[in-house]
Amino acid sequence: MEKLVVLFALLLGLGAGACSSPPLPAGDPGRPDLILVSIDTLRADHLYCYGYERPTSPFLDSLARSGVLFLQARSPSPWTLPAHASMLSGQLPHQHLAVEDDCALGADLPLVSGALSSVGYRSAAFVSTLFVSSRYGFQRGFQTFQDFGILDPETNLEKTVSAEKIVDSAISWLENLAPGEPFFLFLHFYDVHYSYDPPAPYDTIFDRAPRKGDVRYKNYFYHKKHPLDPQQLGHQVAQYDESIRYVDQQLSRLFHSLEESARTATWIVTADHGEELGERGSWGHAHTLFQEQLHVPLLITGPSVISPNQVETAVGLQDIAPTLAALGGTRLPTAQGIDLSPALAGASLPQRAFVADTSRFSSNRLSIYQDGWRLDLDLKTDTRALYDINLDPGELRNRFGDQPARAAAMESLLLSRLGEPWEAMQPVVLRSRHWFLESGQLWKGRLSVKPGDRFQLLPYDAGLGINPHKDTWRAVGNRSPGPGAAIRYRGVSTGEELELRESERQLLEALGYLQ
Numbered sequence: 001m002e003k004l005v006v007l008f009a010l011l012l013g014l015g016a017g018a019c020s021s022p023p024l025p026a027g028d029p030g031r032p033d034l035i036l037v038s039i040d041t042l043r044a045d046h047l048y049c050y051g052y053e054r055p056t057s058p059f060l061d062s063l064a065r066s067g068v069l070f071l072q073a074r075s076p077s078p079w080t081l082p083a084h085a086s087m088l089s090g091q092l093p094h095q096h097l098a099v100e101d102d103c104a105l106g107a108d109l110p111l112v113s114g115a116l117s118s119v120g121y122r123s124a125a126f127v128s129t130l131f132v133s134s135r136y137g138f139q140r141g142f143q144t145f146q147d148f149g150i151l152d153p154e155t156n157l158e159k160t161v162s163a164e165k166i167v168d169s170a171i172s173w174l175e176n177l178a179p180g181e182p183f184f185l186f187l188h189f190y191d192v193h194y195s196y197d198p199p200a201p202y203d204t205i206f207d208r209a210p211r212k213g214d215v216r217y218k219n220y221f222y223h224k225k226h227p228l229d230p231q232q233l234g235h236q237v238a239q240y241d242e243s244i245r246y247v248d249q250q251l252s253r254l255f256h257s258l259e260e261s262a263r264t265a266t267w268i269v270t271a272d273h274g275e276e277l278g279e280r281g282s283w284g285h286a287h288t289l290f291q292e293q294l295h296v297p298l299l300i301t302g303p304s305v306i307s308p309n310q311v312e313t314a315v316g317l318q319d320i321a322p323t324l325a326a327l328g329g330t331r332l333p334t335a336q337g338i339d340l341s342p343a344l345a346g347a348s349l350p351q352r353a354f355v356a357d358t359s360r361f362s363s364n365r366l367s368i369y370q371d372g373w374r375l376d377l378d379l380k381t382d383t384r385a386l387y388d389i390n391l392d393p394g395e396l397r398n399r400f401g402d403q404p405a406r407a408a409a410m411e412s413l414l415l416s417r418l419g420e421p422w423e424a425m426q427p428v429v430l431r432s433r434h435w436f437l438e439s440g441q442l443w444k445g446r447l448s449v450k451p452g453d454r455f456q457l458l459p460y461d462a463g464l465g466i467n468p469h470k471d472t473w474r475a476v477g478n479r480s481p482g483p484g485a486a487i488r489y490r491g492v493s494t495g496e497e498l499e500l501r502e503s504e505r506q507l508l509e510a511l512g513y514l515q
Helices: 004-020 057-067 078-087 112-117 165-173 219-227 231-261 317-327 341-345 404-418 502-510
Strands: 034-037 068-070 120-126 144-146 185-188 266-271 298-302 309-311 356-357 364-371 373-378 383-388 422-424 429-437 441-449 454-458 487-488
Touching: 004 422, 034 078, 034 298, 034 317, 057 231, 057 266, 068 341, 078 317, 112 120, 112 144, 112 185, 112 309, 112 317, 120 165, 165 185, 165 231, 185 231, 231 266, 231 441, 266 317, 298 317, 364 404, 383 404, 441 454
Parallel strands: 034 185, 034 266, 068 309, 120 144, 120 185
Antiparallel strands: 068 298, 266 298, 356 364, 364 373, 373 383, 422 454, 422 487, 429 441, 429 454
16 A cells, blocks of 8 residues: 555656746856755655665655765754754854854855855755744845745744745746856755654655644653654654655756756755654754764765766765855865865765764764764763764664774864864963863863963853853854953854844744754
């Protein structure tokens, strides 16, 4: 029966893809059109092209066969805001500082949207959640930016923004391009994020339809104490997979609209992070740095691909912005990622290490991935774990005790990658409720510095001060001490402070983002 339902849905998809639409205007044959797709909360191992058993992604699978599939793409963060900031800037969280819900993108942070717009690309973004909206600064550099008044009932009567609405809006925008204009289009989809609620017929492709009495997500810690029974967990996973299938079909619809106009684009399809689905006793994301949250899909396809292949070398979300810039004939010199376009011609990529972190929900975790091994450093509990992902993809066996040399070398490398943006101008004793990182060493709560000493705060948006009872300064919002002070901040970006409205808080609480 399940196979018949799947076949029926696939036939529906083919019909939708074949619908005619007005032809799009011709582009610039000398410069490729560029599409960046971010499917929020999509873990790599739930796509068929990454080995999943369910046919969740027939369209994306077809793109993967004709393009370059990166088998080990890593996110630097397990939640939406910092991951997208890295995706569009090429900077890591410790550099862009958009690491909490009160931290927006800084006006001094260059984005790939601005780089492409400056060399003649017509740019647009259609996004579907608060953390990628104009409230957090993501509109910068785009000539058209639509976040659908996500929290304004006067303009967003549906309360949510569906994949269908995102694609409809994108097609409408494409139809109004001027002839000869290359475009950069950024599409963000939220349907795979909880509540995994695709429309019919997708809501019954892999399981029964949702019904009254199904468990609703409360928060990560609640479900740690009240885990889902196997039937409910299986239903939630099926809904998650059905949501992927729904987004996959909507992307197919966009692809066919371009194809019918003989206008081909280079597609980059990825996700900001994954989702824990019972592996650690709960579900959700942002709390840990395990494989199910940091291993994301990444594929590139289109006329820019000369040699279709699969790339085993690890890459990161921070590589997307410099890759887009290079494909558009420009550079993003501030990016810390690398240009992946050589892989489109079959060239090898350098072996690198990848750091990640999270400080959501009072956590304070750091991670580094290198050569198939991952070191996890939990500063809240001051504990460490080491995993051999090649032999233990579920990260169930802690190898820290029997690999001390490897663990020490990886921790040293990790700490060296986090930067030291604060500088002491006078001898002073600094205090914080959190951790200091100075000269590769970690210090809890207190640090003595002399002029010229450099250090980092963990988490990066933490406050510090000389008064032992009150944090006085933080990098975010440019609230760092001025001339003549004992310390100063010299980081890449200072970020912008943002105060959430009550309506925004209510939405984020419903999604499990505030607890």
